[in-house]
Amino acid sequence: NAGVTQTPKFRILKIGQSMTLQCTQDMNHNYMYWYRQDPGMGLKLIYYSVGAGITDKGEVPNGYNVSRSTTEDFPLRLELAAPSQTSVYFCASSYGANTEAFFGQGTRLTVV
Amino acid sequence: GNSVTQMEGPVTLSEEAFLTINCTYTATGYPSLFWYVQYPGEGLQLLLKATKADDKGSNKGFEATYRKETTSFHLEKGSVQVSDSAVYFCALSLGGGATNKLIFGTGTLLAVQP
Numbered sequence: 001n002a003g004v005t006q007t008p009k010f011r012i013l014k015i016g017q018s019m020t021l022q023c024t025q026d027m028n029h030n031y032m033y034w035y036r037q038d039p040g041m042g043l044k045l046i047y048y049s050v051g052a053g054i055t056d057k058g059e060v061p062n063g064y065n066v067s068r069s070t071t072e073d074f075p076l077r078l079e080l081a082a083p084s085q086t087s088v089y090f091c092a093s094s095y096g097a098n099t100e101a102f103f104g105q106g107t108r109l110t111v112v
Numbered sequence: 113g114n115s116v117t118q119m120e121g122p123v124t125l126s127e128e129a130f131l132t133i134n135c136t137y138t139a140t141g142y143p144s145l146f147w148y149v150q151y152p153g154e155g156l157q158l159l160l161k162a163t164k165a166d167d168k169g170s171n172k173g174f175e176a177t178y179r180k181e182t183t184s185f186h187l188e189k190g191s192v193q194v195s196d197s198a199v200y201f202c203a204l205s206l207g208g209g210a211t212n213k214l215i216f217g218t219g220t221l222l223a224v225q226p
Contacts, residue, residue: 004155042217042219043219092214100146101158
């Protein structure tokens with residue numbers, strides 16, 4: 001049972017570099033989400049998608065981009081990494097509205 | 113706007129003590145309410161949920177009742193164990209379609225000592 005799989009688990013980036021955080025789910029869920037978790041700040045929604053080809057901004061979208069070309073995949077792109085993007089990133093998916101969300105293990109990103 | 117407020121931690125208890133973690137919410141409409149748990153080094157996993165007023169969610173000895181009159185969803189457990197040490201998040205979900213998203217509280221760290 002793979003569920004939601006995120007890669008990589010850890011990454012260190014230099015300021016100005018770019019990278020893509022990968023997220024894939026094998027549960028045929030329509031909804032997918034990207035959150036960032038900062039110490040003592042809970043989870044903030046970056047972007048979400050309600051189906052293939054549809055994405056929308058969450059609370060903190062600046063500095064990030066997403067795409068949803070398939071139901072399974074929802075990659076998160078950082079174009080110009082900044083120290084403020086140092087965080088733990090979680091991808092999640094759910095079948096529909098008001099249903100349980102399943103989370104990946106997280107990606108710990110440090111920008112130096 | 114829509115938001116979730118939960119008590120700040122850390123909460124430190126001895127084994128077999130009674131646990132309450134307070135959670136209140138602000139929402140337009142009728143949200144579903146959730147408690148998620150995050151064990152060290154892991155992602156979040158659903159602990160329990162309630163989808164309408166007066167519903168009680170329960171799992172693994174934890175309970176929470178959806179109180180519309182007080183806009184609350186407090187988490188309780190009668191006797192905690194060391195293995196319950198984790199961060200607990202209260203969350204709400206509103207609507208469907210393009211507006212569906214989970215909104216989380218800041219999390220409460222629970223540390224249970226033997």
